[in-house]
Amino acid sequence: MFDKVLIANRGEIALRIHRACREMGISTVAVHSTADENAMHVRLADESVCIGPPSPADSYLNIPAIVSAAMITGADAIHPGYGFLSENAQFAEIVEAHGITFIGPSPDHIRMMGDKVAAKKAVKAAGLPVVPGSEGAVEDIGDALKIAEEIGYPVLIKASAGGGGRGMKVAESADTLEEMITLAKRESKAAFGNDEMYMEKYLANPRHIELQVVADGHGNVVHLGERDCSLQRNHQKVLEEAPSPALNAEERARLGRVGTEAIRNLGYRNVGTIEFLYENGEFYFIEMNTRLQVEHPVTEMVTGIDIVREMIRVASGAPLSLTQEDVELQGHAIECRINAENPVTFAPSPGKLVDYHPPGGLGVRVDSGIYSGYSVPPNYDSLIAKLIVHGGSRNECLMRLRRALEEFVITGIQTTIPLHQELVAQQDFINGDYDIRWLEAFVAGDR
């Protein structure tokens, strides 16, 4: 096992990783920008290194500075967290070339899943159901017209280098297909420097359901059930829950079976999330994330398994500490992402906190690096806290979540706590009756 891990991230996830390390007897190195001198992840770590100015490009994305910090402090491994360098195959290669373990998958698996055309081909061959569409990249307009005719309109044009919803265009009919491909290619070229596109049948009202997996690279693959992440705005998740209120036991078991089988076939090692669209009882693979995810705590709450601990274990070469039979889903968990934003306009609201009083009690978890008097810097993502609530049933979880939101006090800046309070009072949400379009319609409507 590692003696010392460098955490190449900030905020609540840096703290989350620090906590797992501490409980494993591993010492920690924090890195930080000049804007994060007073951050909690820096205070709690055993050592810290300033790696640059506030701009992410000069600090949390600064590969030479981060690798140097690991060398100087004698860290055996680097945990990238989420965002920043977490899915950068070149970073993983550079880290390994310096004799430091990258706590993540192999660079080849990162690269494969980053290339959405390659990822879809690979997981299809590994046994996952995919959305009907082009076999690989779309060659030219003739090819595109032929495929669209086969699968039926509307079709969705997606960027091979995209992901997370960037560079997608819908074509409603053959009349607009060429125009939409041209637009999508132009946007994709500008955003990613690559204009390879692929095409899928457009699903109008699916849910976003993702499967959490852990694999040790010795053939042991375990799934930890699914999360429903359909409540999103501008491709940003707002609230996640486990299990999905939409699935029955048979569908859940089927998802787990095909997911673990595919991960085994791919020879993957690390934690991972397989994202699916779910419509009319069917799952369709869309993407795979090769990192630890923001919403991993809802899965931890229903399984009792420390996902970050397993991630560190498998990266060190140790086998998984559990088998599928050890995984028992208990009750229900919901996570609310609390952002430093105006809850109506979603305008960022950085600045100095005055009061901070997080909720507590049975079944309530808050993952956050903020404190009274802390200044939220304007340079980074607006996520400042995650409220995760567990209950024996979905209803108990909801009642507890309402009470926890009521207790939560953050003053001095605006937060999305009031949005969550509105959301948990909505009948559709209470019924579990929502899809990927629901939240956008709700925030655009009368509130």
Ligand code: MV4
């Ligand atoms: C889709 C889709 C409908 N049909 N693919 C958006 C992010 C990227 N991961 C895939 N996305 C979508 N792919 C087909 N064939 C709709 C979306 C989508 C979406 C998916 C999950 C959660 C929220 C979403 C919001 C808009 C569009």
